[in-house]
Amino acid sequence: SQTIHQWPATLVQPVGSPLSLECTVEGTSNPNLYWYRQAAGRGLQLLFYSVGIGQISSEVPQNLSASRPQDRQFILSSKKLLLSDSGFYLCAWSVGLFEAAYEQYFGPGTRLTVT
Amino acid sequence: AQSVAQPEDQVNVAEGNPLTVKCTYSVSGNPYLFWYVQYPNRGLQFLLKYITGDNLVKGSYGFEAEFNKSQTSFHLKKPSALVSDSALYFCAVRDMGGVTTDSWGKLQFGAGTQVVVTP
Numbered sequence: 349s350q351t352i353h354q355w356p357a358t359l360v361q362p363v364g365s366p367l368s369l370e371c372t373v374e375g376t377s378n379p380n381l382y383w384y385r386q387a388a389g390r391g392l393q394l395l396f397y398s399v400g401i402g403q404i405s406s407e408v409p410q411n412l413s414a415s416r417p418q419d420r421q422f423i424l425s426s427k428k429l430l431l432s433d434s435g436f437y438l439c440a441w442s443v444g445l446f447e448a449a450y451e452q453y454f455g456p457g458t459r460l461t462v463t
Numbered sequence: 464a465q466s467v468a469q470p471e472d473q474v475n476v477a478e479g480n481p482l483t484v485k486c487t488y489s490v491s492g493n494p495y496l497f498w499y500v501q502y503p504n505r506g507l508q509f510l511l512k513y514i515t516g517d518n519l520v521k522g523s524y525g526f527e528a529e530f531n532k533s534q535t536s537f538h539l540k541k542p543s544a545l546v547s548d549s550a551l552y553f554c555a556v557r558d559m560g561g562v563t564t565d566s567w568g569k570l571q572f573g574a575g576t577q578v579v580v581t582p
Contacts, residue, residue: 453509
């Protein structure tokens with residue numbers, strides 16, 4: 349069966365510090381991968397998605413970036429965090445971008461607090 | 464462009480009573496519709512989906528949803544709510560309206576509905 353991991357689970361970082369959040373998927377190959385941010389415990393905002401190694405699409409211009417160095421690894425980064433970057437970050441995977449009937453499966457999330 | 468609306472910010476129901484969480488959508492083509500549930504400080508869990516076929520879809524934990532094309536709705540239902548059903552519920556839509564659509568393949572989530580089931 350497939351599993352998705354995210355770490356760390358929680359993170360407290362000062363403004364201006366760098367960020368690296370990691371997501372890995374097990375039990376599947378060539379997944380589509382997604383980063384979402386959930387602010388104030390409600391709406392989901394798609395940040396990045398990837399259909400393959402090195403292929404990243406950005407949905408929202410901001411100081412965050414994403415990379416996919418391996419097939420089942422997705423990393424969210426920032427060089428300098430802002431207060432507005434605080435939130436709950438969720439990684440998700442799905443079978444394939446054009447396999448549109450398939451649902452996305454979410455990881456446990458990372459709670460980021462920027463102080 | 465695709466959009467999805469969850470008109471109720473919160474739904475309160477007594478344990479044992481039927482639960483309904485409303486969702487309406489707007490797409491240019493045919494919709495693929497999904498329901499997710501989120502417990503506090505956890506990721507979203509997939510409940511069920513409508514792709515094609517029978518308008519009544521059955522999913523996990525006793526939940527079901529009814530697709531109504533004329534009303535562009537996909538309401539989530541459970542005949543008898545449990546206290547453990549208290550959570551945040553998200554409806555999502557994927558627009559199948561053509562490969563040139565910017566939203567192709569991407570899920571559009573609603574704002575979420577908080578369900579509170581009281582003993």
